[in-house]
Amino acid sequence: MEPPEVATELYVLLSAILFILGTLGVLLRRNAILIFMSVELMLNAANLALAAFARQWGTLDGQLLVFFVMTIAAAEVAVGLALIVAIFRTKKSTDIDDLHLFKN
């Protein structure tokens, strides 16, 4: 079988870049919803690397892991957004800096 035109390294590099952007979003933005979206971006970057390695090794295990990650992400989004809504009810804000409970 001939080697693929786009090497696995390129996919891993792109995945790393997207993951870093997601990390920066989590660390630097202060809006809870945006932090959540950045987490989704990080999960997707990991999914991309998994799919690339699945092709590399010619097995489906990587693709199935992507499948599971997607399912867990869906569950996580449901719970997380419910939490955000609950916090918004009490604090009237989605800014994480307003969520310090121990210090005024």
Add this chain to the structure above:
Amino acid sequence: MELTLFIIVGAIAVVTAVMMLISENAVHSALFLVLNFACIAFFFLMLSGAFLAMVQITVYAGAIMVLFLFVIMLLGAERLRPEQNPRFPWMVPAAIALALIFLVTVSLAIIRGEVGASSRQIEQPYVRAVNAVDQLEAVDVYLDGALIAENLAYGEASAFTPWERGRYDITLYPAGAEEPLATAKVDLNRGEAISFTALGTRADPLLVVADEDLRGTDRSDALRVTVVNGVRSVERIDVVRGTDPVASEILIDDLPYGAASRPVLITGGTTDLSVFSDGVRRDRLMTFSDRTLTPEQGHLWVFTTRARPDNSFDNVFLSLESNALPSFGGPTSIGLTLFARYILPMQMVAVVLLVAMIGTIIFTRDMLAPRRVFVRRLANPPAELQAPIAPEAASRSSLEG
């Protein structure tokens, strides 16, 4: 071409991710993220994960992002506060430094670790044996001393068996005998489906290694055919659809005796098949009329002759059909793996989903519960609450009066 597409779509993915991060409006951020997810779905397609790409679009870009937009709209939180007076001023340089360190580490790992150099593995080759040796009722076939077919009758094939990759010696014995009839060497590589076809006569046997292609086809009316030539009377044969040597569609051209063709993709249906000798004189050697070619299968055709007691020959056409393997990354193969090897993780994920659902319901209940109590208390206040209300109401009314 593929590389160009990768660069373009990769650039779009990175740009949308950056735009998502720096956008001041949460709705715009969500829409940029949808675009980013679409790019990832495109990459899944390029990585032969067609099913994943569809799930990515429906679940991520569809369901999850709609949930996000819904919450943003519900809370009216689309206007993000400009990020001023950060609580941790050292966070920005620290995060950027960490990001750069991570990028450098990954790049070093990619450069030094030779990610792409490791070969593709694991998908096992499949082997089987086919007996078409004239004047021999049954054969045994061994692969490096391991039996793959025992007492295989004429015209029969053993089932495909997964095997380890590597280099092997195949040995053909008459059934139950000690003396080998023929040997050959074969390399088994990933994903191959090899049929060891025994041809010839007892006095002059021959082992042919036919490599079939059992991958699914893109067309629902097509099948893949591999032809083995066991016709001893002529040098080379042509296999054609129909009976006319000139007007017919040539399926296999110029196949020498004892050779296996490469797999060819042909259209299915009911058809006549003829075998012609190749060369200056084109003689029709055999015709098989009204053969049904079932699509979405892999066929191995063996054309050979078999001696009758009176020294004339019967034409023999062995057509061995096997179902095409599900394509890599398609719904069938994903489903097969999911429900066979990954059934326990799938159940666990299902439990997690259930717990998430119940958790969401509990959050929402806790949010609604206090208000309901409040309403009931106002409508029907207990006695100790009624007592202070009455004098105050009386004083109010007297003041107003």
